[in-house]
Amino acid sequence: MSIEVYPSDFSTRYEITHAISIQMATHYNEVGKLQLVVPVSDYNITALKTGNILYDTVRGTTYIIVNTKCDTTDNRITANGYTTDWLLNKRSVAVRRNISNIESGVYGLINDNLRGLSRVSTASVKGLTETFRGEEAEDSVAFGGQLLNEIMPFLNNGELGHRMVWDPGKLAWTFEIYKGEDLTSGIHAIAFAEEQGTCSDLVINEDTSTFKNVAYVKYKLADETEPVAIVGTATGDNRFETWFDTSVSQEQGESADDCRKRAVAYATMELGKLISRKSFTVTIDASELGTLYNIGDVVSCVSIRFGVSFNARITGVKYKMDIKGEKTEVILGEPRLTVIDEVKLTTRTTVVSAASDKNVPVYKGEYTVIPSTVDQTLDTAGMLMEQDTLIEEIPFSVVSNNMGGSTATIG
Secondary structure (H helix, E strand, C coil): CCCCCCCCCCCEEEECCCEEEEEEEEEECCCCCEEEEECCCHHHHHCCCCCCCEEEECCCCEEEEEEEEEECCCCCCEEEEEHHHHHHHEECCCCEEECCCCCHHHHHHHHHHCCCCEEECCCCCCCCEEEEECHHHHHHCCCEEEEEHHHHHHHHHHCEEEEEEEEECCCCEEEEEEEECCCCCCCCCCCCHHHCCCCCCEEEEEECCCCCCCCCCEEECCCCCCCEEECCCCHHCCEEEEEEEEEEEEECCHHHHHHHHHHHHHHHHHHCCCCCEEEEECCCCCCCCCCCCCCCCCCEEECCCCEEEEEEEEEEEEEEEEEEEEEEEEEEEEEEEHHHHHHCCCCCCEEECCCCCCCEECCCCCEEEEECCCCCCCCCCCCCCCCEEEECCCCCEEEEECCCCCCEEEC
């Protein structure tokens, strides 16, 4: 491996050809980190000063060194740093901007607030169509805070990533917004499956600490009453509730039912963030990264032995090198719901009002729905629901096949 290091004024160039260990991480829409450990020498002491720029010539990533530690007892220097997108946090958002189209809006926000930050520019607009979706109009206004910190929530909202593209000839960076590819189907589909030998060192992280499956959401009608809509179908010990106080209120000319639907839509979206998280960390063939798939792409994740199957975005890449050898890991982040999961999370809505009308008719129809290939409607509009609606689960199983792959059976 070869690493180039530049002082903050780019007056010269150093080269680090030998290291005791190195760990580098890059992310789709987060700041990456660096830890480099080298022997103590006058050359390395000069090269690895805080503020210097480290360039990984193999992967094309640049880092800024923010901390160094010289340990003469162990005869080593440890340099810690961040990916150079961190440089944007040298600036505050002092110029306000309303962001509708995320790509062009974020680029405009950066250019409005660079204020002499040299060697940084923004990429040309590619025409990405993602727009910011906030609950309130003021949510789309960026003002105050550190520049990169304020940018990342907008990109998360549109499922977009960012990266600093380094030009070693011009010694300058271009901040670029991009969108990963969907590689879950088609001839270029990627599936990480330990059973098929496409990954190793499998680590499955399952987390239910924030899991909720039923939401109570309060909203406000024009008559000042504050009904509460219920979203979710779970009952008994399997019911995990949460409460949302929203600013949703009935607008002029809007029916009470439409207002309720807006409140329910908000609660459904927020409830979808509180799912039981599963993620993979796997060791992969480094030669495949950047050719078959890259950071930001959406891939399939399957483990028959552990009963795990979901689609997830590659949200990070970790490279490690030490005395044990080299290892490249991909981090597969928050799973995207498959069709099966969508059925499991199908929701019901019931309005509970402090000013209930006792003359509201009670629904006497079926409360159990068997999934079908055609649309089905329960005639519940304007009626009082006495119990939960059950939408039965579609049977789903995955087994190995004779071709060395997996066969999924639905239904």
